[in-house]
Amino acid sequence: MKIALSTGGGDAPGLNAVIRAAVLSAVNRGWEVVGIKKGYAGLLGDDEVIPLTAESVRGIAHLGGTILRTTNRGNPFHYPVYLPDGSCEERDRSDEVIANAKALGIDALISIGGDGSLGIAQRLCEKGMKIVCVPKTIDNDVSGTVTTFGFDTAVSTALDAIDKLHTTAESHDRVIVLEVMGRHAGFIALHSGVAGTADVILIPEIPYDIEKVCDKIRARDKSGRHFSIVVIAEGAFPIGESPSIHGAHKVGEAERLGHVAERLAEAIEGRTRKECRSLVLGHLQRGGQPTSYDRLLAVRFGGAAVRAIAEKKWGHMAALQSPHIVFIPIKQVLGETKRVDPSHDLVLTARATGISFGD
Amino acid sequence: MKIALSTGGGDAPGLNAVIRAAVLSAVNRGWEVVGIKKGYAGLLGDDEVIPLTAESVRGIAHLGGTILRTTNRGNPFHYPVYLPDGSCEERDRSDEVIANAKALGIDALISIGGDGSLGIAQRLCEKGMKIVCVPKTIDNDVSGTVTTFGFDTAVSTALDAIDKLHTTAESHDRVIVLEVMGRHAGFIALHSGVAGTADVILIPEIPYDIEKVCDKIRARDKSGRHFSIVVIAEGAFPIGESPSIHGAHKVGEAERLGHVAERLAEAIEGRTRKECRSLVLGHLQRGGQPTSYDRLLAVRFGGAAVRAIAEKKWGHMAALQSPHIVFIPIKQVLGETKRVDPSHDLVLTARATGISFGD
Amino acid sequence: MKIALSTGGGDAPGLNAVIRAAVLSAVNRGWEVVGIKKGYAGLLGDDEVIPLTAESVRGIAHLGGTILRTTNRGNPFHYPVYLPDGSCEERDRSDEVIANAKALGIDALISIGGDGSLGIAQRLCEKGMKIVCVPKTIDNDVSGTVTTFGFDTAVSTALDAIDKLHTTAESHDRVIVLEVMGRHAGFIALHSGVAGTADVILIPEIPYDIEKVCDKIRARDKSGRHFSIVVIAEGAFPIGESPSIHGAHKVGEAERLGHVAERLAEAIEGRTRKECRSLVLGHLQRGGQPTSYDRLLAVRFGGAAVRAIAEKKWGHMAALQSPHIVFIPIKQVLGETKRVDPSHDLVLTARATGISFGD
């Protein structure tokens, strides 16, 4: 038996722990393991395929990033090809992927990635490739699983930032707006905001009214609380505007257009005359050591993926349905972005403790 | 409406976040809230009953401990009474508790505590008192809930210790034995040990064979890994011995008898001739700031408890059944210690990656 | 004896530890202590003067921010006065400060603040007020002291960010530019960059050549290191440009003009065709719990300030001249911004290990 591993999409804390657990589980079964570098690029001659042994994965469980590296541009069905004239076009190179995997003697693949990677895996499975998946999403927006690794670390990093901003906001009587990840789903903003006792939380699932946001800040001011903390998901948008304007930009575009946090801070300062500051947490949320929760979940996913191969669960992904890891068909979750349910107990409790969602 | 809060048993990170969320939720409903200090002692004249307002709970969400203080000796059915001659006897003062709560105009109580507190609450409910509970256990041994606040922080503290010990063990070619909490349930040892890539994990649910433990250490030595990390729950015991000898000691007794970690380190050093060191993590696991996971869960439990009162769920406790908080009758979980299931995927994956349970 | 405390300028981790140590030291001498809120605003009727007792400072040593609050706009010699028509003009209200302090029976003041506060204290001392100072600067740019509290925490926060960005940069083959504080002095960038093994460090003391920066990134790429970390102080600027354009902007202006990090990332991406990302660490550097180093230094400064009063060291500030705390005349350090010496061993070692300063 010879299996391969690859990681695709944005990195998330815990990827290396998945890799380590999968490699050790496979090696201890007597299987051979290889790693495909940079998503599928290793299978298309644009990067390497390397052997993975117990030695390769020593001491990596607590490291952020991925030893297999990753990319957002590795969809073999729309693979970027750079032409001699400097331009770039996309080609379907999926058959090459399948042929090259076969040529390398790869019997099965563990694909670790987000919504995009799951879709690719599904299509490759339909063409006969044997793939099991491990879901990966910082934003917690993959359906079918309570959560995935990386999310707890991202929330923890966001909470740490909120704690830091709290003391400085309070000392200076300021409003501070913190922008966190979450283009389509506001889980990071909601979880870190509630844990950090933010005053306002704005998420894509609940369009906000800037006046309601300012009302909350003014009410606090009147009651002697001269500072406020606003946590906003990058995909949040005002009532009446289309999400596409705000949330659905291309990667990197946000940096050029200006972040939502800056625009919100300006709007609040203009309306309340209070000193406002903004901060975009950005890539800090992807990096660093995974929390204990994420390391454990990653290990469980890695071990489960190898069992899934032994059980021939092609086209399935590992999922946490507490307290168990189960395997569910990828088809079931594809295209179903998990989003915050405004009637969830967490939202109710947040409102009950006085947090405003700007609605 | 006037409600009371109390905290009982050993402290756990997150207690203050529960208190804060419950107080704010209640105050925002227009209810009056009081805090009973030191478990039920405040209702028995041995400590205070204090008003709790929005102001009382400002800035406490991230603090460890409990502003209401706590005790392991506050069972009103077996309340310690110190006699003039210095001796101590236990009396049933439950009727006084009920009478004094009534006299103070308390309509309902939120009792935050572990197995002991749940049992007391059930008996007081049977006598007519109106109580809802929030489960609290560092060890994660309360049934009916995926987990409770404090556990993630304890695992995180244990993992941090394992990470620290790893580098020193490796540099010195040593075996290091780390003892963590878990008298009846090995969850802290299992979770931190797997996340920290320990080599041996010993838990009460899987009695161990000291020779098997040493075999693992010797095998590593032979393969060029001259160090090993052993994580042992305080309640773990060798095959053939009775758990009562090891795990079922009184509070504080362990400190006098010598810890299991020291004895295990001596046994390993004697058999393998390798340099061994031991460390007892002890109270570090109870203290400090809760992790983001625990802060959030604590907030959810606090908010849910107030809703439970509004819904008159007397004799129920809040429980996490991911992704929801539900209310379950205390009776259902009483006396049912949750323990590690040796066939759980986490144990399987641990074994698959090469971790020994000494069996 | 009755003394007062005030904090001015941007907040820095450790302020509360200074306050606590000073209050306890004074109270234990039998002195009375008051706190002036918001710099000198409390003495000008724009904010409060509050009594400070042992009880007031309980449990604050590890908290960020300042319980006395602070402001960047409290210079009594140029005090902002808001006119009925909404405009604002500055007036010299220093005599009121002195008179009001006298009226309150304040015998001496401990002023905790940065370069601005030191200057104000010096002028008030010249008018007869009895003041001793505790220097405060995140940037480490106050002369006469090896360092002050807050700097180590800021470096630690920046290093944590670098560690997080490292793993994501490496996984994605990216260049990441991190902007840290340091308008006139590059200590935070230098210390965090060297500790975090950055590849390029840009500071105000060493103007940079964008081509040299890109050369370093290209050289790494050629040697198989496809990612790079660039740490830039907010006041760094290219050779040939004037620092005033970049570094000397007003507070808040940076947010509007765009940060140096974004512009640098764009320039690098344009020249190297490598994927670049930028991050502005901003206020995270001011907030949160002080490190052990800063807590200790803050305590020492607080205790020393009270001894300085007992010794009538008016117009002096506490300073760390390792291993001792000494008192030096404020006059000696006023206007002498401490800056990185390009021939310091740290810069030499940084260069020796391969770090580029873009020169």
Next chain:
Amino acid sequence: MKIALSTGGGDAPGLNAVIRAAVLSAVNRGWEVVGIKKGYAGLLGDDEVIPLTAESVRGIAHLGGTILRTTNRGNPFHYPVYLPDGSCEERDRSDEVIANAKALGIDALISIGGDGSLGIAQRLCEKGMKIVCVPKTIDNDVSGTVTTFGFDTAVSTALDAIDKLHTTAESHDRVIVLEVMGRHAGFIALHSGVAGTADVILIPEIPYDIEKVCDKIRARDKSGRHFSIVVIAEGAFPIGESPSIHGAHKVGEAERLGHVAERLAEAIEGRTRKECRSLVLGHLQRGGQPTSYDRLLAVRFGGAAVRAIAEKKWGHMAALQSPHIVFIPIKQVLGETKRVDPSHDLVLTARATGISFGD
């Protein structure tokens, strides 16, 4: 030019950062570098000598421990030789060390170690070997340098423990005794205790009176503070007893005799009737990632050591004399344990804020 590196004695956070900086500095000069494993064992055939390149030291700066491993039993002047009958005797193998280094073409050695390693280096220098040293001590007891790497991390770990114990002590009305490292010097106890606002600090430099310790605890109890935190250095001892009984035990002996913390906790509980708990922090203080302060200092020491070789400073060690790294003759510091000066400002401030030293 060919140089060698070795690490000896107990590990300290920052060793790998020293190694990395020294290797890169040397390699960039065009020198060849080798690493001697396990102190001098690699030169005596008991372990390896390995080449060290830029590749060998990638990604190690933030890791605890030492990639060269270390030992407390590697003195070549008293080298342990295990005889066929199982016994062990010590022999002088220093001439072999010199001969083998010569045979390997090693021109100079950077020895990183504590007091013991410095003594060995001095004697080998006297026999003609070319050695420069980097001092290493967790306890901060090496003279001639303000501090060394590892100490700040140890203090930080101890402070984190104090913070954690504080909340649990306060919630339970307990006295908690924390034992930290420091056989001859109480710097870790003093620094972490003051930063953590401990109530009692006991260090070898100030013998304590158990009654004075209890007086402090009782006084707190009377004033409504029902808990206390006691930090004790492992080498602290009561007035009238000889330090040798307590502090001067062999490595490992403490674990068998019982720790000073346990005995102190029992004594306090016996006299005050308050519930006491004890904790021995032990090896946690040596492990883990170095703080930013220690990483930076380690890098500076590593870079300086290579410059010392270039300047032929044989028999010298790098030392921090803030803000500079200087080279001082080892002879100057040998045998001069640095100890806490009871008249230092830190001790004065500690007393002024109400901390008792038990005297």
